[in-house]
Amino acid sequence: MSAPAHVPIDDQPLAQPHGTPAGAQATFWPAVWLIAGGAFTLLWLYGEPVAKWAFKVPRDWQIPAKRWIGDFMRWLVEDASLGLFTFTDLTRFIADLVDIPYRFVLGLLSTGLLDGRGSSAEEVLPPLSWIAVTGLLMLLGHYAGGRRLALLVGACFGFLAVFGQWDNAMITLASILIAVPVGVGLGLLLGLAGHRWHPVEAALRPVLDLMQTVPVFAYLVPILFLFGFGPTSAIVATIIYALPPMTRISLLALRQVPKEVRELGRMTGCSRRQMTWRILVPTAMPGLMVGVNQVIMLSLNMVIIASMIGAGGLGFEVLSALRRLDIGAGFEAGLAIVALAIALDRLSQAFARKGRRHAQSAGHEQGAGLGGGLWRRHPHTVAAIALVIFSLAAGLLSAPLQRYPEALQLSSGTLGSDLVGWINVNFFDQLEAAKNLLLLNVLIPFKRFLLSLPWIGVVALLGLCGLRLGGWRLGLSVALLAALIALTGQWPKAMVTVYLCGISVVIAALIGIPIGIVAAERERLWKGVEIVIDTLQTLPSFVYLMPAVMLFRVGDFTAMIAVVAYAIAPAIRYTAHGLRQVDPQLVEAGVVAGATRWQLLTRIKLKLTLPEILLGLNQTIMLALSMLVITALVGTRDLGQEVYIALTKADTGRGLVAGLAVAFIAIIADRLIAAGAARTRARLGLTPS
Amino acid sequence: MSPHSAHPCAPARPVKLECRSVWKLFGAGAPHYALDRPDAADSAALAEAGLVGAVRDVNLGVAEGEIFVIMGLSGSGKSTLVRCLSRLVEPTSGQILLNGENLLAANARRMIEIRRHHMGMVFQHFALLPHLTVLGNVAFPLEVQGVARAAREDRARAMIELVGLGGREMFFPRELSGGQQQRVGIARSLAVEPELWFLDEPFSALDPLIRREMQDEFIRLQSVLKKTIVFITHDFDEAIRLADRIAIMKDGKVVQIGTPEELVLAPADDYVAEFTRGVSRAKVVRAVSLMVPYPGEAEEAASGPTVAANAPVAEAAPLFAAGQAEVTVIDGSGQPLGILTRAAVVDVMMRG
Numbered sequence A: 001m002s003a004p005a006h007v008p009i010d011d012q013p014l015a016q017p018h019g020t021p022a023g024a025q026a027t028f029w030p031a032v033w034l035i036a037g038g039a040f041t042l043l044w045l046y047g048e049p050v051a052k053w054a055f056k057v058p059r060d061w062q063i064p065a066k067r068w069i070g071d072f073m074r075w076l077v078e079d080a081s082l083g084l085f086t087f088t089d090l091t092r093f094i095a096d097l098v099d100i101p102y103r104f105v106l107g108l109l110s111t112g113l114l115d116g117r118g119s120s121a122e123e124v125l126p127p128l129s130w131i132a133v134t135g136l137l138m139l140l141g142h143y144a145g146g147r148r149l150a151l152l153v154g155a156c157f158g159f160l161a162v163f164g165q166w167d168n169a170m171i172t173l174a175s176i177l178i179a180v181p182v183g184v185g186l187g188l189l190l191g192l193a194g195h196r197w198h199p200v201e202a203a204l205r206p207v208l209d210l211m212q213t214v215p216v217f218a219y220l221v222p223i224l225f226l227f228g229f230g231p232t233s234a235i236v237a238t239i240i241y242a243l244p245p246m247t248r249i250s251l252l253a254l255r256q257v258p259k260e261v262r263e264l265g266r267m268t269g270c271s272r273r274q275m276t277w278r279i280l281v282p283t284a285m286p287g288l289m290v291g292v293n294q295v296i297m298l299s300l301n302m303v304i305i306a307s308m309i310g311a312g313g314l315g316f317e318v319l320s321a322l323r324r325l326d327i328g329a330g331f332e333a334g335l336a337i338v339a340l341a342i343a344l345d346r347l348s349q350a351f352a353r354k355g356r357r358h359a360q361s362a363g364h365e366q367g368a369g370l371g372g373g374l375w376r377r378h379p380h381t382v383a384a385i386a387l388v389i390f391s392l393a394a395g396l397l398s399a400p401l402q403r404y405p406e407a408l409q410l411s412s413g414t415l416g417s418d419l420v421g422w423i424n425v426n427f428f429d430q431l432e433a434a435k436n437l438l439l440l441n442v443l444i445p446f447k448r449f450l451l452s453l454p455w456i457g458v459v460a461l462l463g464l465c466g467l468r469l470g471g472w473r474l475g476l477s478v479a480l481l482a483a484l485i486a487l488t489g490q491w492p493k494a495m496v497t498v499y500l501c502g503i504s505v506v507i508a509a510l511i512g513i514p515i516g517i518v519a520a521e522r523e524r525l526w527k528g529v530e531i532v533i534d535t536l537q538t539l540p541s542f543v544y545l546m547p548a549v550m551l552f553r554v555g556d557f558t559a560m561i562a563v564v565a566y567a568i569a570p571a572i573r574y575t576a577h578g579l580r581q582v583d584p585q586l587v588e589a590g591v592v593a594g595a596t597r598w599q600l601l602t603r604i605k606l607k608l609t610l611p612e613i614l615l616g617l618n619q620t621i622m623l624a625l626s627m628l629v630i631t632a633l634v635g636t637r638d639l640g641q642e643v644y645i646a647l648t649k650a651d652t653g654r655g656l657v658a659g660l661a662v663a664f665i666a667i668i669a670d671r672l673i674a675a676g677a678a679r680t681r682a683r684l685g686l687t688p689s
Numbered sequence B: 001m002s003p004h005s006a007h008p009c010a011p012a013r014p015v016k017l018e019c020r021s022v023w024k025l026f027g028a029g030a031p032h033y034a035l036d037r038p039d040a041a042d043s044a045a046l047a048e049a050g051l052v053g054a055v056r057d058v059n060l061g062v063a064e065g066e067i068f069v070i071m072g073l074s075g076s077g078k079s080t081l082v083r084c085l086s087r088l089v090e091p092t093s094g095q096i097l098l099n100g101e102n103l104l105a106a107n108a109r110r111m112i113e114i115r116r117h118h119m120g121m122v123f124q125h126f127a128l129l130p131h132l133t134v135l136g137n138v139a140f141p142l143e144v145q146g147v148a149r150a151a152r153e154d155r156a157r158a159m160i161e162l163v164g165l166g167g168r169e170m171f172f173p174r175e176l177s178g179g180q181q182q183r184v185g186i187a188r189s190l191a192v193e194p195e196l197w198f199l200d201e202p203f204s205a206l207d208p209l210i211r212r213e214m215q216d217e218f219i220r221l222q223s224v225l226k227k228t229i230v231f232i233t234h235d236f237d238e239a240i241r242l243a244d245r246i247a248i249m250k251d252g253k254v255v256q257i258g259t260p261e262e263l264v265l266a267p268a269d270d271y272v273a274e275f276t277r278g279v280s281r282a283k284v285v286r287a288v289s290l291m292v293p294y295p296g297e298a299e300e301a302a303s304g305p306t307v308a309a310n311a312p313v314a315e316a317a318p319l320f321a322a323g324q325a326e327v328t329v330i331d332g333s334g335q336p337l338g339i340l341t342r343a344a345v346v347d348v349m350m351r352g
């Protein structure tokens, strides 16, 4: 038998109906909240002298998790043996597996194919010239999406050459060209395994959940420890980062293959292998291509982070520019990443769509193929080969055709700085005033408030929330995770993270939800907004950091602005989506009852949309947390900074513990909000969407 | 009920596929549920055990070359039964005999072998592979078997021609209408020359006009191919048009098996009667059932209008329009069998 038909996609905890009669419940819970709130306030105001341990975790209560992890990693590298070979042999093997193809691609794109290593290496073949690479990708674009795509790709790569980013871009492209196929392949295989064996899927699920909530920085540290500084580590990290979404999407796409199509496979007598590769994978292909696109975008998102452990290329440019606060240079390299992202994103999307348009051209090709020669049957392949040969020859004859001449390079370097300079000259006072106003009146008081709270009280309150929203299991696990954060000594830093994340999410919601409301009812406006938020979500997160740093320099405020910009999209999207889905009959019922527009919105539509909005906020929180870790670069003092410091010191224990603390915060928020959304949905009598 | 009682004038044909007390229960406790209790098939007993009795104690036999229609309301277990017959669904108990071989005892390899060479299936929602052309889809079952490309494409082209889709070999499924897609499904299921042909509501997803056209097409194909067919439908008119015999299912049980005529004239219970109520008798009662024996010498050639023995009375009715009092009923070889009188035909027609 195939999988049962009614498996929910996400098994989020659902609100359990309580057995108590409604009357008793109406007085029971408010009383509980009152008592709990009172006790908490008392403890907070007067507890400090009496119970110091409630505010600061005593040293001998702390779990030495950092040391344990550090010791474990050392054991792994020095002593661990897997029978026939040691763990170090294994990592070395994996490193070679990644490294050899990487060297080859890098040779093609950048260094030239070399014989031998180091300085004694001799060039066997020069690298593809800038003309050849651009031309090849344009041909690919033409093949997949016609002339417009070819021009777009050409423009993107032309940008790289003209703005002097070519060499760095090729280094980045080489690592992407390795990371993407490996990530896609592994993700698909994991997905297939999970699809075939239910226990595998059951085991994968929590691992994927955790991997998607642990900030990337956290596992950069162990990777650095195992693979050393260099492009290999960077590629491994990129693969690990892009793997969970691909696995998830594969599982989903495979599950969506219609039952009848599987039955067809069995009726035609497919073997297991034929079933997988001839039926399941091709039928799931459109879904899988979404995953491929995701992997590409995530890999590009990782470019800058990966350069912290030795990726080089564009990411390193941005990173070092950020470090020396050279806005112009950083901005240009950042734009180059965006150009690369746009080109690769559109190419992969065109390939995903191509299947749908193949038919007519297939008909043509057949007709032409009978009479025509090789050229007419495979015009793109022939053109590509001709291009490579021609450009090789031309490159030998004339240097500018091999390398883009420096004399023709442009730079917007001064432009960016000039713009910032202009804004700062003309608006410095206003900007500064706004910043200080917010800092002094909102940010700092809120931070102080959170830091003054007793951890034990917060843990108890969170547990109570969990109990109320999702039953005792949720309550217990939420309290446990919160307590673990405290007991591993991360509490103050975690509070700073919560403060930054909380403020940013509130601001994102205050801006995003009204935009969603306004856009939801205006078709044309919504189309425009959708394009904007789609674009926002394809940009690598670092891009948001740049302008913020330019205008507000380093600090919490800058971090907050960047986080808001990065995390606002889901708040808008979910609000608008939810509003557009409200059953029109209910709205009509309101109109008939004589409700004003405002009443319609607040009494009917927003009420019904509440669960959707909650889920949007949930997404916003997740994005905010992942961005927060990156903002450690601009000098925040939270868990992200802790991870970042651990990275620079290659201190695995410290990095992982702080990283896990971020993951725990994310999991607590996610589970509480999901349970809350499920509860409101049940109360409104809506079916889970 | 014996599977052979059906046709008075058809020769008794050997049984191709037989189904003996087949059960399919869904639910966690299905393997442990005692089927030999007297009340095992009761809905109450099943509900108590938390089980769904999708197929309950079904016995039937399909004769070679017969169109056997399984008919019932939605959820009555038709799809599950037909999937038990091909073992896409593993029956909880019972026997499925194909040419005397018990399929439920066959191992995985043998099952693949049987499905590859002896069975074909057409699906309600077509189940075409979106990444393959019409040609690729039709050739797919042969490709799975490892038939060489030229051979399988020749065969596929012939099948595409047969279902009237010649010239569209290079189209993709999404570029075809629903009716055309199902023609592809039919061509594909015929590519391996199956002896047994399963069709699970093949025309239910199509509009009424196309459905009618596809039924005609199906009748034409069967007149050429003469396959053994198990055809599922929930549309009684479709069943009457196509069936040699019909099995009516209700809540997983087979309520009655018989020719369309038998079901209309002698429904076993109210459930069957409900289906047959709207059906005009003239469309199912055959000339041979209504005629009086031929008075003259059998060798004497019949004069005047004739009607085939198996034709429904409705087909003979127009022959009386010219004021004729009698029509001769003839068998397949043109020999007169009996006389159909005007009065008898009018009587049937008047009763609706």
Ligand SMILES: Nc1ncnc2c1ncn2[C@@H]1O[C@H](COP(=O)(O)OP(=O)(O)OP(=O)(O)O)[C@@H](O)[C@H]1O
Binding pocket: B026, B027, B052, B053, B054, B072, B073, B074, B075, B076, B077, B078, B079, B080, B081, B234
């Ligand atoms: N995999 C399954 N698990 C549990 N119950 C099932 C399963 N498949 C079918 N059933 C149940 O078995 C019964 C018969 O279903 P089946 O699909 O065979 O009906 P059907 O006659 O083909 O209906 P339809 O005309 O709607 O296709 C239904 O009550 C259905 O809910």
Ligand SMILES: [Mg+2]
Binding pocket: B078, B079, B080, B201
């Ligand atoms: Mg069915």
